[in-house]
Amino acid sequence: MLTGRESAALGRRLFMRYIGATAAAGVALSACQNELVDPSARGAARAGDVIDLGDIGYDDIGVLNYAYALEQLEAAFYMQVIMTPYAGMNGYERSVLTEIRDHEIIHRELFKAALGGKAIPGLTPNFSSINFGSRAAVLGVARTFEAVGVSAYNGAGRLLKSADYLTLAGKIVSVEARHTSIISELLNPMTTSFAGDDIVNPGPASGLGEARKPEEVLALVRPFIQETINGRTQPQ
Incomplete structure (x- = not known):
């Protein structure tokens, strides 16, 4: 478990690495556009491996690896979407989905840089159940991934001990929520789907995200990852 001093030091290093990660984003994006699995991941996992995140919340490393796993999945999904566009994808939709892909790659690389040698391996996506040729299927899965991602950050925030990490998570989840909104608008234009009852929970009167x-x-x-990811919430 990290001490307060260790956590603060790690938080400062995270922000320094974030500066480097965003400065190098163009290189990361061009290098990864045609790869589903990050080829530079330390000790890339193999399909069927069990990756145990341990007690998430015991220290911030577990929470960061949890977020890193989710960002790997989202980045891989959008990379596949852009590599194999669904039928009828127009220029606006391609632009939106490319921007989201780029955000997710940056998020993935940020967590990888912050974790360093403590990062879990690169994961192997399993998208066999997704029809990437169907607009409805792709956008439906995209909205699910984004909504689940937002709910994951909302649920994990209380587990973070470092104020720096909590601030960073807040910045990322605000972007993920914007992704949910724009995907919802593409699916159901001119409706309230952008903040539907399925993501504002428990019900619209709460005004709170799930x-x-x-x-x-x-x-x-x-179901979307070939490795088995396990984790438990450390009692608070």
Whole structure:
């Protein structure tokens, strides 16, 4: 478990690495556009491996690896979407989905840089159930991924001990929420889907985004990852 001093030092290093990661974003994006799995990941995982995140919340490393796993999945999904555009994808939709892809790659690289040698391996996506040729299927999965991602950050925020990490997570989740909104608008234009009852929970009167525990989120994303990702929430 990190001490307060260690956590603060790690938080400062995270922001320094973030500066470097964003400065190098163009290089990362061009290098990764044609790869589903990050080829530079340390000790890339193999399909069927079990990756145990341990007690998420015992220290911030577990929370960061949890977020890193989700960002790997989202980045891989959007990379595939752009590599194999669905039928009828227009210029506006391609622009939106490319921007989201770029955001997710940057998020993935940020967590990888922050974790360094403590990062989990690169994961192997399993998108066999997704029809990438169908607009409805792609945008439906995209909205699900984004909504689940937002609920994951909302649920994990309380587990972070470092104020720096919490601030960073807040910045990322605000971007992920914007992704949910624009995908919702593409799916159901001129409706209230951008803030529907399925993501404002428990009900529209609350005005609050849904929050899920890590165990709930991992159960939802396991079908899309060939490795088995396990994790438990450390009691608070």
